Amino acid sequence: MVRSVRRVAITGLGVFASTGKDVESFFSNLVNARSGIRRIAQWDPSTLSVQIAAEVPDYNPTDYFPLKRLDLLDRFSQFGLLAAREAMQSSGIEIAEEEKPRFGVVMGSGMGGAGTFDDGYFNLYAKHETRLHPFTIPKIMHNAATSQICMEYGAQGPALAIATACSSAGHAIGEAFHLIRFGMADLMLAGGSDAPITYGMLRSWESVRVLAMGNGDPGRACRPFSADREGMVLGEGAGVLLLEEWEHARKRGAKIYAEIAGYGMSSDASHITQPSIRGPVRAIRMALEEAEAKPEDVGYINAHGTGTRLNDATETQVVKEVFGDHARRLAISSTKSMHGHVMGATGAVELAATVMALQRGVIPPTANYTRADPECDLDYTPNQARETRVDVAISNSFAFGGLNAVLLVRRTN
């Protein structure tokens, strides 16, 4: 097979998250600085020091899936399927049987079936049961969401699951982009899903001491880049994009939301939790290089912006290093201030926000910004959405473990 470099269009978008169960309401809430962070409602969090999260509100699985199907779907697979459904619907595509071997799926997840794990271990260790439910393994495995999406749409081409913590979805989309770019597939559903709001997960994260408390006022808990920031907030949900080979999309008259034109990745190879500067710098430069974009072309960065002391200060230095003087002219925002840190889904949810920003000419703000930190002295689009035309944007994902993924998208209309 001759491998040529092909262009790749984003022709479908799907989001299922705390700030909206579809792309339209999700983006509208972001633009209006409405937070999805609330007191945990799935179970009673009163014994925890951190009692807040960005949960999908009023979620009833039987509204979306028949009981027989639900038996085999952990919450993270449900979210993945729901975002994939919207991505497929919004693309208007009908995939012929003979095209399905060229249609694949790559999904990221940081935690896989965390809820199924938690329930199983509770039964084993607390209730002293000696057997676990036989669906435990097919529900918890990290590739469950990928496989379920493949089955729903008959996608028989390249399919993978990626687990690189907070960069999982960034890498998933990047890898799917390259599968099309280098000729191994024509259509890819790509994104991430996670449902880590379990008692065990909250306890685990609590002890890392990076979570914002914000128990009095959950919606204001996550304040990325602000001098008074006090940490990140865990979130759940999914984001999925349909990536399509450019000519394939053109021929069927598809709506092209944006072009995905660059992907960079790197490993810090230095510390398991502390971010570096040079790792992310190399990832951003790699994405720019692939897209043949200059640093000055970039008008918006959807930051990793977790809201921890360390990440936001380091990311600011990274942006200055790559963009030089232009760092002060481009707009940055962390939408995690509203949808929380959606772990292995976050890169997809944030790329969806980035693509919508290009489409609509509106940059969603960093919510809850109060005052400038000398270590974070760039333009973080504080509190108010900004109407402005952006031609090129990047979305950063920098994970625990030092694995970085950067995606570059270009406006097309």
Place this chain on the structure above:
Amino acid sequence: MNIQDKVIEIITREQHLEAGIVKPESTFAELGIDSLDGVNILFALEQDFKIDIPDSIAQNMRSVSQVVDALTRVIEGKDVSDLVAMAKGENSTPAA
């Protein structure tokens, strides 16, 4: 409730079927029960009857009546060796 009624109730519940679909003479194939459904039903039978069903017997169950027969004999402590010998070479449990 006798064993047969309870088995029918469990299969109906686990497969999310409407009452009356599962009959004593139903085969798993007719009910659309695949290998993974099979292990789920076994799990439910073991939980509800509070017994262990050996894999060697479980593998050969293909119908409601076979399940009822095997369970009855396991519960009553009777000989089940002929159930193990039956249908050798076939395997109804999932492949990893």
